[in-house]
Amino acid sequence: xxxILLKLSGEAISGSKGFGFDEATVVGVAKQVKQIVExxxxxxIVIGGGNFWRGRTSNTIDRTKADQIGMLAxxxxxxxxxxxxxxxxxxxxxxxPFECGSFTKLFSKxxxxxxxxxxxxxxFAGGTGHPYFSTDTGTxxxxxxxxxxxxxxxxxxxxxxxxxxxxxxxxxxxxxxxIEEVIEKKLAVVDMxxxxxxxxNHMPMYVFALNEENSIVNAVNGTFNGTVVTVS
Numbered sequence: 001x002x003x004i005l006l007k008l009s010g011e012a013i014s015g016s017k018g019f020g021f022d023e024a025t026v027v028g029v030a031k032q033v034k035q036i037v038e039x040x041x042x043x044x045i046v047i048g049g050g051n052f053w054r055g056r057t058s059n060t061i062d063r064t065k066a067d068q069i070g071m072l073a074x075x076x077x078x079x080x081x082x083x084x085x086x087x088x089x090x091x092x093x094x095x096x097p098f099e100c101g102s103f104t105k106l107f108s109k110x111x112x113x114x115x116x117x118x119x120x121x122x123x124f125a126g127g128t129g130h131p132y133f134s135t136d137t138g139t140x141x142x143x144x145x146x147x148x149x150x151x152x153x154x155x156x157x158x159x160x161x162x163x164x165x166x167x168x169x170x171x172x173x174x175x176x177x178x179i180e181e182v183i184e185k186k187l188a189v190v191d192m193x194x195x196x197x198x199x200x201n202h203m204p205m206y207v208f209a210l211n212e213e214n215s216i217v218n219a220v221n222g223t224f225n226g227t228v229v230t231v232s
Contacts, residue, residue, distance in 0.1 A: 178229070
C-alpha cells in the first residue's frame, strides 16, 4: 500500500462516552497512524460527525440545514484529531470543499498531493460539501480522487456480516465479500451511493474494529481479523 484513506466514525473517537471526544482513544489512533506514516504509507483521513450530530433529528429542521450541521461536525472532528496527531509528532493539514476562513484549506487534488509529498497526514473534512450525501460517499469520493489503494473502515463492529450480529446471534461474518454481493444483499458496509462508486471505480474496502489492539496497523499490514470487500 502506498496511499490509503482511513475512515473513522465520529462515535469511534468519542470512546465509551458516545458523545464528544475521548482523548485517550484519539491518541491511540494517532500512535498507530504514526507507525504507518513512518513505514512510508501516505494517509488521508475522513471522520464522521456522529459524536455531535446524527442527521435530521427533528422535522422542524430542513434536511439541507441538518446536513450542513453534520458537515460542520466533521470539520470540528478533523481539527481536533489533527491537533492530537500533531502532538504526537506528525505534520497535518485539514482540507474542506468549502471555505472555513483560516481554519482549513480549500480542497483540491493538487493541494492534497502536495501535502502527501511533504509527508503530511491529510484530513478531508466537510463531506462532499453538499446535502443528501453521507460521509460514506465523501470518503469514497476522496479515495477515488486521490488515487488511494484502498479504503480502511474503522468501525465499532469487526467486519461485514450477512445480518446484524446485535440482533442475530447466528449472523455470519465474511472474511472476504465482493462489492457486487454487498450491493445485491444490501449489506450496508457503506451506503448504496458509496458502494456503487466503489464498484464502478474498483476501490477495495477493508472493514475492521477500531477497538482491537493495533487494529489500524494490522489492517494496513494485512494481518487483521476483519473483512476485505473485493472489487473486480
